[in-house]
Amino acid sequence: MTRIKICGNTRAEDVELALSVGVDLLGFIFTRSKRQISITEGAALVADIPESVERVGVFIDEPPAVIAQAIDRCRLTAAQIYRPITAEDRRLGVALLPALRMRPGLGPVDHGVLPSDRIVLDTWTDESDGGGSGRTWDWGVAEALARQHRVIVSGGLNAANVDQAVATLAPWGVDVCGGVESAARQKDPAKLRAFVAAVRGADR
Numbered sequence: 245m246t247r248i249k250i251c252g253n254t255r256a257e258d259v260e261l262a263l264s265v266g267v268d269l270l271g272f273i274f275t276r277s278k279r280q281i282s283i284t285e286g287a288a289l290v291a292d293i294p295e296s297v298e299r300v301g302v303f304i305d306e307p308p309a310v311i312a313q314a315i316d317r318c319r320l321t322a323a324q325i326y327r328p329i330t331a332e333d334r335r336l337g338v339a340l341l342p343a344l345r346m347r348p349g350l351g352p353v354d355h356g357v358l359p360s361d362r363i364v365l366d367t368w369t370d371e372s373d374g375g376g377s378g379r380t381w382d383w384g385v386a387e388a389l390a391r392q393h394r395v396i397v398s399g400g401l402n403a404a405n406v407d408q409a410v411a412t413l414a415p416w417g418v419d420v421c422g423g424v425e426s427a428a429r430q431k432d433p434a435k436l437r438a439f440v441a442a443v444r445g446a447d448r
């Protein structure tokens with residue numbers, strides 16, 4: 245079964261909605277983004293999330309000490325990091341989700357990826373400073389990578405195209421943010437439910 249990660253959560257009602265439709269991972273952005281939240285806000289948002297649902301903190305180039313604070317205060321179970329993984333990151337005590345921007349010449353080794361990691365595959369854009377872009381990429385270029393690693397497909401997904409991503413890569417998971425929003429920082433109930441239904445339908 246493809247795991248579903250809903251990212252960029254900023255409101256309690258959106259967290260409750262995601263839980264009600266059975267998502268597997270919830271993402272909280274603690275780095276520069278229009279969906280960025282503080283550690284205090286994150287702690288409040290995760291307060292009632294059951295242990296069965298993974299709580300992922302998203303970071304770009306923050307040092308391990310900053311990531312550790314978010315992990316501790318927000319009960320995070322994983323850290324999604326858009327810079328190369330370091331030995332110090334490995335000592336954070338949570339699962340690591342190295343994020344790779346899909347472009348020619350960049351591979352898992354460049355980001356310190358280990359076989360046990362789940363790799364987030366996101367879109368490369370020249371103007372990006374490291375976070376998500378909300379744009380799709382050519383999933384076919386990652387077919388070999390998806391056979392060797394557990395991958396999470398990210399970037400421009402929505403209810404209309406996620407089935408194609410699942411069919412192409414058979415990924416461990418899919419990650420959506422803007423594709424289930426009515427506006428930045430606000431999830432759309434109809435879009436979120438449609439996305440989950442599309443992923444479950446693709447699995448069948």
